[in-house]
Amino acid sequence: MTENMETKLNNLSIENPNDDEDIVDPWNVVSKSEKGIDYDKLIKKFGSSKIDSELLDRFEKVIKQKVHHFLRRGIVFSHRDLNSILNQYESGKPFYLYTGRGPSSSSMHLGHLVPFMFCKWLQDTFNVPLVIQLTDDEKCFWRNIQMEDAQQMAFENAKDIIAIGFDINKTFIFSDLNYMGQCPEFYQNVIRIQRCVTFNQVKGIFGFDDSTPIGKIAFPAIQATPALSTSFPHIFGKQKLPCLIPCAIDQDPYFRMTRDVTPRIGYQKPALLHSRFLPALQGAQTKMSSSDENSTIFLTDSAKKVKNKVNKHAFSGGQATVEEHREKGGNCDIDISFQYLSFFLEDDERLEQIKKDYSSGALLTGELKKILIDTITPIITRHQEARAKVTDELVRQFMTPRKLDL
Known part of the structure; x- marks a missing residue:
C-alpha cells in the first residue's frame, strides 16, 4: 500500500x-x-x-x-x-x-x-x-x-x-x-x-x-x-x-x-x-470480555467452572430437538464450541471429522461441548501449573532493561 x-x-x-x-x-x-x-x-x-x-x-x-x-x-x-x-x-x-x-x-x-x-x-x-x-x-x-x-x-x-x-x-x-x-x-x-x-x-x-x-x-x-x-x-x-x-x-x-x-x-x-x-461464549456477535464473567473463560477458572460455563453458556449451532438435529445437522459457522475448537484443537484431521459429523447430525451438541471441554481444560490446567512457577523475581528479570540474544 x-x-x-x-x-x-x-x-x-x-x-x-x-x-x-x-x-x-x-x-x-x-x-x-x-x-x-x-x-x-x-x-x-x-x-x-x-x-x-x-x-x-x-x-x-x-x-x-x-x-x-x-x-x-x-x-x-x-x-x-x-x-x-x-x-x-x-x-x-x-x-x-x-x-x-x-x-x-x-x-x-x-x-x-x-x-x-x-x-x-x-x-x-x-x-x-x-x-x-x-x-x-x-x-x-x-x-x-x-x-x-x-x-x-x-x-x-x-x-x-x-x-x-x-x-x-x-x-x-x-x-x-x-x-x-x-x-x-x-x-x-x-x-x-x-x-x-x-x-x-x-x-x-x-x-x-x-x-x-x-x-x-x-x-x-x-x-x-x-x-x-x-x-x-x-x-x-x-x-x-x-x-x-x-x-x-x-x-x-x-x-x-x-x-x-x-x-x-x-x-x-x-x-x-x-x-x-x-x-x-454467548455468540460470535462480540469478542470475549473480562468485564462479563459468563462471556469468557478465565485462565484462573477451575476445571469444574470451565465445564459449567461451556455447558451453560456456549451458544449452540444445533437444532431444537435430537430428532431434528439428526435430520438436519448442526451449523458450525455459528456454533461456539466448534469455533473454539478451531482455535485450540491442533489436529487438522480430527477437526475436519468433527465438522463433518456435527454438520451431518451424527454428533450432538452435548457431545461437541464435551470435546471442547476435554480440549481446553488441559490447556488451562497446564497454564495454571506453569504460572504457579512464575515468581515475582522472574517477572522483574523479564521486565529489566537488558541485552537480549539477537
Whole structure:
C-alpha cells in the first residue's frame, strides 16, 4: 500500500459506521450477524491484505516447516508487508517482534492467549527477540483505573504471559508507566511520532472529539513507539531494524497511523499479522470480555467452572430437538464450541471429522461441548501449573532493561 493510500485510510472515521456494518475498533467489537465479524469486508475496509495460499506456500518454503494452525485455518488471516519480513529472514538479516497487552484485570482469559501463543511460535520459528508492551497507562485513561492498580494488573498479566513459555534471553516485557521514565530514547521517539500526527488525524482514526482528554489523544504515539527499534537501546543500540507486529485486527488503527509516520522519521514501516477474535461464549456477535464473567473463560477458572460455563453458556449451532438435529445437522459457522475448537484443537484431521459429523447430525451438541471441554481444560490446567512457577523475581528479570540474544 502506498503512503498516500494509507494516509487516506487514516482519515476514515470509526465513529459513525453504517447501521449494517460491523463495529471493530480498539475498544469495541460488535457484529449484527450471528456468524460474527465479516473479516473479508474488514480487510477491504482497513486496506490490509488477505493471507492467501500463495503466501502460505512461500511462508512454509522460507521457514522449511509447516505453518502454525492459526495460519492454516485463517485465524491469522490478514497482513501488511509480511513478504518484507520473509525477505529479511531469507537473506539472513535481523528483525524483531512486537506485541502488547492492555491490562484491565488481574486475570487474562482464553482469548488473550491467542496472540501470545502465535507470538511464541513466531519467536521459536524465526529465533528473534520480542518486546511486549503492557499499556497500563492506556487503562488509566479508558477504564479510569488508578495508576497503582493498573501497574499491579500489568505485573500479574506479565506472569500469565511468561507462563506461555517465552525465552527470557529473547524477551523483554515492559510497563509504559515504568519504562517511559527509565528510557529517554523511548520518550524521544514518542515525541518524534507526536510531531507527525495532527489532532484531525487522530480524530479521524480513533473517533476522538473536543471533549476527549488529552491523555487519550497523546496515547496512540506511545503504542506506536515500540515499532521503532531505537526505543530499546539496551537491546538494539542505534540499529534501525524492521519490526513484525502480530496483533488482533482491532489494534490495526494504531499501526495504520504508525506506518504513515515511520518513513517520515527514517524508519521502515512495521509489518503486521492480524488475528481473528475468539468470540464470546454467548455468540460470535462480540469478542470475549473480562468485564462479563459468563462471556469468557478465565485462565484462573477451575476445571469444574470451565465445564459449567461451556455447558451453560456456549451458544449452540444445533437444532431444537435430537430428532431434528439428526435430520438436519448442526451449523458450525455459528456454533461456539466448534469455533473454539478451531482455535485450540491442533489436529487438522480430527477437526475436519468433527465438522463433518456435527454438520451431518451424527454428533450432538452435548457431545461437541464435551470435546471442547476435554480440549481446553488441559490447556488451562497446564497454564495454571506453569504460572504457579512464575515468581515475582522472574517477572522483574523479564521486565529489566537488558541485552537480549539477537
